Amino acid sequence: MYHNWIPNSDPEIKASMLKSIGKNIDDLFADIPEPIRLKKNLNVGFGKPLSEYEVLRLVDRILSKNKVFRDPPPFIGGGICASHTPSIVRLLSLRGEVYTAYTPYQPEINQGILQALFEYQSMMAELYGVDVVNASMYDGSTAVAEAFRLAMRVTGRRKILVPETMNPFHRSVANTWISPVGGVIVEYRVDGRGQPLIQDLTSKVDGETAAVYLENPSFLGNLVEEPEEIESIARSKGSLFVVFSDPVSLGVIKPPGNYGADIVVGDGQGLGLGLNYGGPGLGILGIRMDQGLLKQLPGRLVGATLDSNGNRGYALILQTREQHIRREKATSNITTNSSLMAIMGAIYISYLGWNGLRRLGESILKRTRYVVENIRKRLSGRVSIAIDTDLFFKEVPLRFHRRSYEEIHRDLLARGIHGGLWLKDLLKGYEDCSLFCFSEVHSKSDIDLLINALDEVS
Template sequence: MRYLPLTPADRAEMLGVIGADTVDDLFVDVPAEARLSGPIEGLPAHASEMAVERHMSALAAKNLSAGTAPFFIGAGAYRHHVPASVDHLIQRGEFLTAYTPYQPEIAQGTLQVLFEFQTQVARLFGTDIANASMYDGSTACWEAILMAARVTRKDRAVLSSGLHPHYAEVVRTMAKFTEDDIVSLKPELVAEADDAAVIAAIDDKTSCVVVQYPDVMGRIPDLAAIADAAHAKGALLVAVVTEPVALGMIEAPGALGADIVVGEGQSIGVGLQFGGPYLGLFGCREKFVRQMPGRLCGQTVDAEGKRGFVLTLSTREQHIRREKATSNICTNSGLCALAFSIHLTLLGGEGLAQLAAVNHDKAQTLIERLAKVPGVTVLNDAYFNEATLVLPRDAREVVRELADRKVLGGVSLGRLFPEDIDLHNGLLVTATETVTDEDIETFARELEGVLA
């Protein structure tokens, strides 16, 4: 396909149609201080390819990455071992270059993969159905709130204090454009999840309650009790899972009464990748299927009676629904969904349970060891592979000092909740199957040195 640039006349005509005098008028909503008025100071006008490569390599070498140090960071993005076969298979040409399978007659492989992915997610979440993925966990969370509003015809959503603050911020940002009423409960540095506060916040105007499971501090809320309270008021329960490996050990949210289950699929098959791309998971009850966002792949038979796969119920804006679409998300994380599906297939049900058991055992070993460090207390007794420690001083300073000692020692709650001073001594630590006993001992020794 040739690239045909627009002429100045073409641009002028397009600007005239939308009522803008210049291209700069399209950026009036961007604050002036955030816009460039000229070349970036200190950046050379040009450089050779070799010089740029050398410079960028030197900058990258300053990073302390997950694979080069004891690593105990989680909080929504987890370091798990991804088998080499996953990366090998997703790079096959028929998968790597595939886009939306609009023409089923030439996209049966892609459609079948997505169909099987949906089946895996639905079984993992304990829901009747799942869609063929979304962008990431946070946008899937917002889409669940929109869906709940359509189902219940209410517009008040209650966010548990245990919901990851980045997810909550995405929700609040998007709600500015829909005028949904978002009630965010205040987090506290306490051992138990805020089940009672969530239940107390539900009223007759509530469309849904959003509860993370396990929550951002590693605590495990009582979804069944919250679901009963929500349903009694005509509201839906939206469960958010940021660590799907946990579902190899704890009960699936759908089995506990969750109506919509969303989450982040990065843990299975997708590396940390410095923050993305990641994978949004979305499942719900079958009776809500026509309100579910994104795409759904279905199984059918062709004219000869052979099994085949097609896109079905694709109520996206670029299909026939247009402005009546359930979502404006117009693609899916197809390659990440494939990686998720391959990894989960390699694990199987028993393998996932074993992986979950190893994660929990590693976390227990970590927490028991760190609890012996003078000045450290453990906030929560119940957890999967991450828990919160309470330190004698601001955890943000401790994390920075640990990094100077070549240990990536968790995520400070002060970083996640900068406005809540009462949380600043909290440190969220995570252990997966990639953590060794030597890593744990190094962490404990260096933490003791920092706190001394």
């Protein structure tokens, strides 16, 4: 079909091109076996080119079939939760010099982007309590995978110890990244309160362990009460201590660098990035100051310096780690990264400030506390908290005792409520559980609406 937007679709142009190469159209498809060649025209499209207005009407008709959950916002958890994006974050990030920026290799023409990324690094390093944070990784899962690969390179070991309740999405990505280079993921057990079983962990840490990995808050939302003990166990065998933390939680809990983390990771999706159908996220990866770790750290690093006139300037540093210089020997192969997401995260934190981030964290703690108390009070015998603790941040796993969560989720949807993430095929021992998220966008009335609905359908 000819259309002036489709290159070389004019029959005269096609004929001229075929004549120039001395072929017919069948010759160009000779590598396709005859039995599977299509012998008729495809019944696609609308029989004619559509105008811009007709395309917009068609797309709107298709999009109208989607159900958008705004009142109340979705309660689905699992590491990516509904959150608020302040208008200023979207406004500033959509500026052309930010929105379309590529890797700033030429510092003389990229001072604005470089400074923004430098500020992002500085804020994240302070937030996580470490010395160096890169700018940046694709999302939380790839940050975890890179952290594991980093630990393996630095220690020369292959075993990574992770909690049995590790985020299954992160674990899947990490396993994909480390298994080709001989990496092995081994679980350590977690008790009914969501705390690592020290005896089990101690028995599994040995001279082959590259890193001990901890999530705090965990995938299931509970806080780890004595992370320093995990650090001590890792250190006793020369292993690195890797900690994943939600950056929003660090407004109210101790930064992982402050209890000995060698490598910190996180996902900045909650820093005003929105859901976006599951991505993009913002992978946070940082380290304590150590030359061995620094030389093996992947991702872009921006440094501050002085120009020939003594004025402060910014440039990419330690580029000898990267693939455009080291090629196949590079330790950093991030190429075009999620720097737009990093800048959005920096704008968000700058807008809230440290006091605002603390108040945000406190408001989420209060919400999760309210949920836990009311579930136990009103739904006893039918719905329970899957972990025996009161210390949750943002996510709460609910166990359903009388009905399948698949049925309950369907009933919630019928009431205009998007429930939690069913853990049936994701986490062993939690097949009858669903992971619910409660963030700053969920009001008290939203939470009451959910609990009332669960009271009816559970």
